[in-house]
Amino acid sequence: MATTDQTLKNYAGTLEEARADLVALYYIVDPKLVEIGVMPTLDVGKAQYDGYLMRSLMMQLYRIKPGQQIEEAHMRNRQLIAAWAFEKSQPDKVIERFTRDGKTYFRVNDYEKLRGLFGQLLREIQRIKSEGDFAAGKNLVENYGVKVDQALLAETHRRNAPLNIAPFMGFIQPRLIPVEKDGAIIDVRVEYPTDFLGQMLEYARDYSFLPIHNGG
Numbered sequence: 001m002a003t004t005d006q007t008l009k010n011y012a013g014t015l016e017e018a019r020a021d022l023v024a025l026y027y028i029v030d031p032k033l034v035e036i037g038v039m040p041t042l043d044v045g046k047a048q049y050d051g052y053l054m055r056s057l058m059m060q061l062y063r064i065k066p067g068q069q070i071e072e073a074h075m076r077n078r079q080l081i082a083a084w085a086f087e088k089s090q091p092d093k094v095i096e097r098f099t100r101d102g103k104t105y106f107r108v109n110d111y112e113k114l115r116g117l118f119g120q121l122l123r124e125i126q127r128i129k130s131e132g133d134f135a136a137g138k139n140l141v142e143n144y145g146v147k148v149d150q151a152l153l154a155e156t157h158r159r160n161a162p163l164n165i166a167p168f169m170g171f172i173q174p175r176l177i178p179v180e181k182d183g184a185i186i187d188v189r190v191e192y193p194t195d196f197l198g199q200m201l202e203y204a205r206d207y208s209f210l211p212i213h214n215g216g
Contacts, residue, residue, distance in 0.1 A: 007132025056082035080145030
């Protein structure tokens with residue numbers, strides 16, 4: 001049986017990232033999460049929808065230069081989802097694009113309908129992956145994940161430039177320290193480093209012996 005790398009080829013990575021994001025987006029507004037105490041109200045999920053659309057349709061464009069298209073798989077995945085949902089939402093204005101004081105904004109008018117759209121796209125991408133439908137996968141990525149609204153790209157650069165904020169960020173991982181007693185691990189202590197460069201150098205020093213290829 002062929003793997004998705006073989007059936008979907010250069011689109012496999014983007015489609016898998018999109019599938020993963022869509023699972024999270026679909027369930028982040030599930031009432032069950034409030035019921036089991038994961039979050040206090042569904043407003044948490046709604047805020048995530050707002051943030052996801054803002055990052056996908058505008059903020060991430062600051063990472064590429066005017067005139068360019070999107071190449072990186074994670075960026076393609078995010079724009080694919082947001083651009084597809086925006087297009088499909090237009091009959092009911094689920095997502096609305098508007099301009100105020102010369103600036104572009106996107107507003108969610110119906111979170112439940114938007115969740116339904118995310119569910120539809122999740123179903124289609126899962127079908128594409130399961131069936132190895134290369135043509136449909138290519139159509140999604142090329143039509144929604146690659147092409148950039150150059151006017152919006154220029155506006156994003158213009159609005160971000162005065163902030164002098166780097167377009168990329170790094171994450172510092174917590175350090176897990178085993179607590180031992182009589183040779184057995186009885187607990188794990190969590191430390192939170194604050195030096196990103198220091199942590200990267202630590203990883204290079206302590207784990208550079210690990211292989212970079214999966215031998216499986």
